[in-house]
Amino acid sequence: MATVILTVAGSLIGGPVGGAIGAMIGNSIDREVLFRPKGREGPRLTELRVQTSSYGTQIPKLFGTMRVAGSVIWATDLIEHRSKQSGGKGRPSVTNFSYTASFAVALSMRRILGVGRIWADGKLLRGAAGDFKTRCGFRLYLGGEDQQPDPLIAAAEGIAMTPAHRGLAYAVFEDLELADFGNRIPSLSFEVIADADALPAGRIAAELSAEMLMAPEATVLLAGFAASGASVRAAVETLAGAAGGWFRAEARALTLLSGAGVALPLSDAAVGDAQGGRGRRDIAAAEAAPRTLTLAYYEPARDYQAGVQRAVRPGAGMREARMELAAAIDATGARAMAEAALMRFDLERERRTLALPWRALGTRPGERVTIAGAPGTWRVDRWRLENMVVLLECVAVAPATPAGEASGGRVLPAPDLAIGDTAVHAFELPPLGALATVPQLAIAAGGTGPGWRNAAFLLSTEGESWVPAGASAMPAVLGQIVTPPGGAPAHLADRIHTILVELANGAMLLDDTDDAGLAAGGNLAMVGDELLQFAQAVPLGGRRWALRGLWRGRRATEPGIGSQVAGDRFVLLDAESLTMIDLPLQTIGGVARALAQGARDEEAAEAQAQIRGVALVPPAPVHLRARLLPDGTTEIRWVRRSRNGWDWIDGVDAPLGEETERYRILLTDPAGEISTIETSESRIALSAETRFATRAVGVRQIGAHGLSPSTILELPDPGEA
Structure with missing residues (x-):
């Protein structure tokens, strides 16, 4: 009689459905799906981490929560953006280029619930709160059968050429700013939530097999699973191996079993060595089983990075086995899975062959049995019918x-910092470096959250007309005044007053400096309309700082001393955090407005500045004094200042900083009439008659681009002197 052999293997990952079960089950399970020649056993771990854009790339079906790279299924060319930045006097302006891109990424061939975090080049692009760290538009399609084509793709390709991708979950990025990624599309990975909770491996296998596989018993819970590979069989075998299970043949399906359960007893009478003693016991050598087993998996606690758990059995042997499971499991569960698999390898070295009468024909492959005289539960691995x-x-x-404790190793997650809202300040600055030839607007931007990175700028100098002005520099340290510094002279260190400021977020810090640091320009801040420096910064908690040891009215901003009120701006000046924008000369006397919009902002933040050309004109002269000379004339003297020299060097005049040295003198008489005189010296002599008719003297330095502010000396009435 011909021999009929049915096999249900019960090894680890790979093998449980092999053989020729089709003869028993019939055609209820597609041979081409479940019983084609065995290929690869599901996806390797690296395949879920590397983003692809090749035709024919397999898109997995996702279960639970998994981190996957996805496949780019549509993209535009990079879009180039240009912005100009001042290069300073005698140097050309610098043109900066930035790029954006729009593209779509396929995530799952099974409907999902949503997407959590998104990583770009290993850094968080989207946080757990749904906040994007870089500006972009984002739309998510969950893979429903009623989803419509994406409007951006339809606009680019035409509605007739744009599929709705029903049944496919995918994400669309619109104008993703690429500056943070070297002006290229980054490698993305997504935390995809396909199901609300962890799922039993058996339930996943049943869904993949279109319910041609049953899983009535509890199986291991998987936090996530990515089903892909050469066939449905490959994915189902992977799941069976994860559960430590095997399949039992049914009339029209397979049943996934695992562990001890209800078993069919085989009595002593049924077991024997009839037919030539074909009932026997075989035990393979210890070296036939692996001594070490390594399980690779994805660990949710480590941002779904690949984890490894290792199990080692005592005794002889040098073989090592490796399992790769494209599933999300915690470290303890993975350790238990590895140890259970290693135990199964060792136990399955022993095989019992039972010879039973033909009436036991109904004992199916995969059936649990107990064997008289042998402890424990057994399963039928191979079934043969020979001569009845x-x-x-x-x-x-x-x-x-019992599962023992296990560690997944040190966790180094990508920081998920809140971005918050954008805060922006705009103001003119006197020259801090090279002399300017056009008005310059300084823009400083930061955020109310420590994760704020940058913002896009729009600029208006002509009413409602807005033009792009590039992107912000590094985040600035900024905030607002809580307690103003009050009044003080600009020529003395202010050791009396204290400024209380509140910074925009708790990650912003201020530092102390000494006199040498102050002399070198350290700790320079725009406080209201006054530039000042501070020596000590004392943290008070709650984002508040007390600033002491003040140098006031720096760079000829002494008119701003004492003008501050609570709520005015505080900006720490740093070349790396300031965006300097050249303005046309005709903007002097007008107002410049700046809009700044960060990645999280629903509306842009706005700041404005009165343009006076402070970087173009010399500072006002100082130290005006009058002296009566023996010949009856009155000498008025002053000290000029320069846009190009702020170091205090004894015995050395500041550099001129202008093409010529000239001054305009304004003489005001008792009736308020003003007469004008020009001179090339920092002095003027008034005759006795002119002095008698003068009540005030104003001095303005004539610069290459305009007049300095006026410094006024009040003269007493000669009749009262």
Whole structure:
């Protein structure tokens, strides 16, 4: 009689559905799906982490929550943006280029619930709160059968050429700013939530097999699973191996079993060595089983990075086995899975062959049995019918073992910092470096959250007309005044007053400096309309700082001393955090407005500045004094200042900083009439008659681009002197 052999293997990942079960099950399960020649056993771990854009790339079906790279299915060319930045006097302006891109990424061939975090080149692009760290538009399609084509793709390709991708979950990025990624599309990975909770491996296998596989018993819970590979069979075998299970043949399906359960007893009378003693016991050498087993998996606690757990058994042997499971599991569960698998390898070295009468024909492959005289539970691994004798080859079922504690290693997650809202300030600055030839607007931007990175600028100097002005520099340290500094002279260190400021977020810091640091320009801040420096910064908690040891009215901003009120701006000046924008000369006397919009802002933040050309004109002269000379004339003297020299060097005049040295003198008489005189010296002599008719003297330095502010000396009435 011909021999009929049915096999249900029960090894780890790969093998449980092999053989020729089709003869028993019939055609209820597609041979081409479940029983084609065995290929790869599901996806390797690296395949879920590397983004692809090749035709024919397999898109997984996702279960639970998984981190996947996805496949780019549509993209535009990079869009170039230009912005100009001042290069300073005698140097050309600098043109900066930035790029954006729009593209779509396929995530899952199964409907999902949503997307959590998104990583770009390993850094968080989207945080757990749904906040994007870089500006972009984002739309998510969940893979429903009623979803419509994406409007951006339809606009680019035409509605007739744009599929709706029903049944496919995918994400669309619109104008993603690429400056943070070297002006290229970054490698993305997504935390995809396909199901609300962890799922049993058996339930996942049943869905993949279109319910041609049943899983009535509890199986291991997987936080996530990515089903892909050469066939449905590959994915189902992977899941069976994860559960430590095997399949039992049914009339029209397969049943996934695992662990000890209800078993069919085989009595002593049924077991024997009839037909030539074909009932036997075989035990393979210890070296036949692996001594070490390594399980690779994805660990949710480590941002779904690949984790490894290793199990080692005592005894002889040098073989090593490796399992790769494209599933999300915690470290303890992975350790228990590895140890259970290693135990199964060791137990399955022993095989029992039972010779039973033909009446035991109904004992199915995969059936649990107990064997008289042999402890524990066994399962039928191979079934043979020879000459009306049923031969059952059985292997032991590993008992459940308690899971021990395990560690996934040190966790180094990408920081997920809140971005908050954008704060922006705009103001003119006197020259801090090279002399300017056009008005310059300084823009400083930061955020109310420590994760704020940058913002896009729009500028208006002509009413409602706005033009792009590039992007912000590094985040600025900024905030507002809580307690103003009050009045003080600009020529003395202010050791009396204290400024209380509140910074925009708690990650912003201020530092102390000494006199040498102050002399070198350290700790320079725009406080209201006054530039000042501070020596000590004392943290008070709650984002508040007390600033002491003040140098006031720096760079000829002494008119701003004492003008501050609570709520005015505080900006720490740093070349790396300031965006300097050249303005046309005709903007002097007008107002410049700046809009700044960060990645999280629903509306742009606005700031404005009165343009007076302070970087173009010399500072007002100082130290005006009058002296009566023996000949009856009155000498008025002053000290000029320069846009190009702020160091205090004894015995050395500041550099001129202008093409010529000239002054305009304004003489005011008792009636308020003003007469004008020009001179090339920092002095003027008034005759006795002119002095008698003068009540005030104003001095303005004539610069290459305009007049300095006026410094006024009040003269007493000669009749009262």
